[in-house]
Amino acid sequence: MNFDDKIPIYYQIKEYIYRQIITGKLEPGEKIPAVRQLAVDLTVNVNTIQRALSELVTEKMIESKRGRGNFVTEDINKVKELKGKLIMEQLKQMYDSLRKLNVSDQEILDYVSQYINKQERDQK
Amino acid sequence: MNFDDKIPIYYQIKEYIYRQIITGKLEPGEKIPAVRQLAVDLTVNVNTIQRALSELVTEKMIESKRGRGNFVTEDINKVKELKGKLIMEQLKQMYDSLRKLNVSDQEILDYVSQYINKQERDQK
DNA sequence: ACTAGTGTTATATTCGTCTATTACACTATA
């Protein structure tokens, strides 16, 4: 994993797990890799993994079963809500940042449209 | 100022100054408020201001004149480049984040369009 | 009952950020 050194690692791991759940790489009820395994995979300390997971437990995105493992919530609505929330956060951040740079609504839309066209061109 | 506790304050101050320059609140060649004044205004320590400004000096976005103050670069192209760079960073971050959530290019465009329409409605 | 696999907790250490404080260096001007 490529971590941004401006943001706490445990927080970025949280977002990583969010993505796994939202994209279905981890399905509802599925067992999450063991904390020691995650620590190896992400090359961080077990305590750092634990810090991330414990917050996910608090949010009830995962359930922790001592001796057995951590499991993704069965609550499908919760997953959908999370996805919507994360999308909105991204939109808001982009929008607010550009507005603070005096970019108009129309310009923002144009920039995004151009950016996406470029991505599609570069893809092939 | 409202600082995000997940990101170093000195870094957020850097971005704050960027915005002042880009939006023309600080014009090319203009003197930046004194470090002690900035410290009071932003309610942070002088050293934290200094940390931000010293990076801006390294990037040649500002020029420091001992005993006189800090001054915005006269290089207008540099300012324009900075604005473009910051805009691109925002677009990229939003785009990459949503793509990681399996949101398609078309959906991204729709979301942004809807979001902007909502902002315009809420504005009045 | 043992053991391997799992989550949980705790300690000590290092590191970066931020603060408070003090001191020093330079400039402009009264």
Added chain:
DNA sequence: TATAGTGTAATAGACGAATATAACACTAGT
């Protein structure tokens, strides 16, 4: 030339994040 205003630098302390390491608690399967 004295002084107020400016940037610069250094110290010591507090704090959170992350690490290495160890120990503890529970579960499932042999």
